[in-house]
Amino acid sequence: MSDPTRPSGGEGPFVQSPVTRTAARTLTPFVLAYGVYLSLFGTSLPGGAFQGGIVVGAAFVLVGLAFGFGPMRRWIHPGAFAACFLLGIGTFGAVGMGGFFLGGAVLDVLVYPVDVEWIVKLVEVAIAVVIGVIVTGLAIWLSAGVGDGGERE
Amino acid sequence: MIWLELGLVAFVLAAAVLIALSRDVVGATVTFAAFSLGLAVVWVLLAAPDVALVEAAVGAGVMSVLLLVAVIETDCLSSGDDEEQRFRPINWPLVAVLSVLAVPFGWTTLSLPAFGSPDAPAVQATYPDGGLTPYGYYIEATLVDAGFSNAVVAVLVVFRGLDTFGELVVAFAAAASVLVVLDRAVIP
Numbered sequence: 001m002s003d004p005t006r007p008s009g010g011e012g013p014f015v016q017s018p019v020t021r022t023a024a025r026t027l028t029p030f031v032l033a034y035g036v037y038l039s040l041f042g043t044s045l046p047g048g049a050f051q052g053g054i055v056v057g058a059a060f061v062l063v064g065l066a067f068g069f070g071p072m073r074r075w076i077h078p079g080a081f082a083a084c085f086l087l088g089i090g091t092f093g094a095v096g097m098g099g100f101f102l103g104g105a106v107l108d109v110l111v112y113p114v115d116v117e118w119i120v121k122l123v124e125v126a127i128a129v130v131i132g133v134i135v136t137g138l139a140i141w142l143s144a145g146v147g148d149g150g151e152r153e
Numbered sequence: 154m155i156w157l158e159l160g161l162v163a164f165v166l167a168a169a170v171l172i173a174l175s176r177d178v179v180g181a182t183v184t185f186a187a188f189s190l191g192l193a194v195v196w197v198l199l200a201a202p203d204v205a206l207v208e209a210a211v212g213a214g215v216m217s218v219l220l221l222v223a224v225i226e227t228d229c230l231s232s233g234d235d236e237e238q239r240f241r242p243i244n245w246p247l248v249a250v251l252s253v254l255a256v257p258f259g260w261t262t263l264s265l266p267a268f269g270s271p272d273a274p275a276v277q278a279t280y281p282d283g284g285l286t287p288y289g290y291y292i293e294a295t296l297v298d299a300g301f302s303n304a305v306v307a308v309l310v311v312f313r314g315l316d317t318f319g320e321l322v323v324a325f326a327a328a329a330s331v332l333v334v335l336d337r338a339v340i341p
Contacts, residue, residue, distance in 0.1 A: 139215065142332075
């Protein structure tokens, strides 16, 4: 941490408060678990991939608020976000094309020989990854302010 | 129960007016989070837990953080401290225009069928001429073809997968363009 007293210089808003840190440290595992739960069990309960992805993203935002967005930007490689997005959208696209090659239409998940609920759960996890990446990436790079010609911090 | 709902609606309306009129942007942001939480509870009472989850997570959580980030990064923190009054003057012409707009919305709301009414067109399986309504089509197809119970997820993934796929691409493109505009498009 560069300046322990006040946020400035693209570090984004965060508070050096033990209350916030303890709360974030305690809550984050539960929030993450809840997000995964929402994504996986959205097929039979209220929830779904969009809700689960946003909750997972909110967990990362909570960590960033408590421990600083600046350290988080240095900790997470920017390429990881693009990779996660490609992984999620690629899984969704592969499932969709698989329906085509199994004799259905593109994105037709009813032609798979397994229970359709498992295919939907796979797609849901892919959607949740994409949504989580969008929320987390927006928060931690918006807090950096206007950039300086693309140089990495 | 009706008093709980009325109290919540009053709270949400008061919060909305406070957000619109406050000069203190940080205070308005915090009020916005409270507004979203109140709205989320309203959604729960209206039996829409999916929407309530999104409202609580996006409106109260992520959106407040993004607004706070914007306030801090644009140095709006100090504005309003030297002002005598804490609220903006009300823009009466705007209020008049919005009131005129509110008339058709309110009239439409009052002419809707009662909440949860079994005779509502939205929950009939067939139209009067015998064709399947979207409700009849999707609920039956969800239960028979998909074999799981959350119809919203079934529509999003099973029946309207292309829309969802495009949605994700558009959302990521929007986030990426924001970062490009801010000159934060770091490709290592």
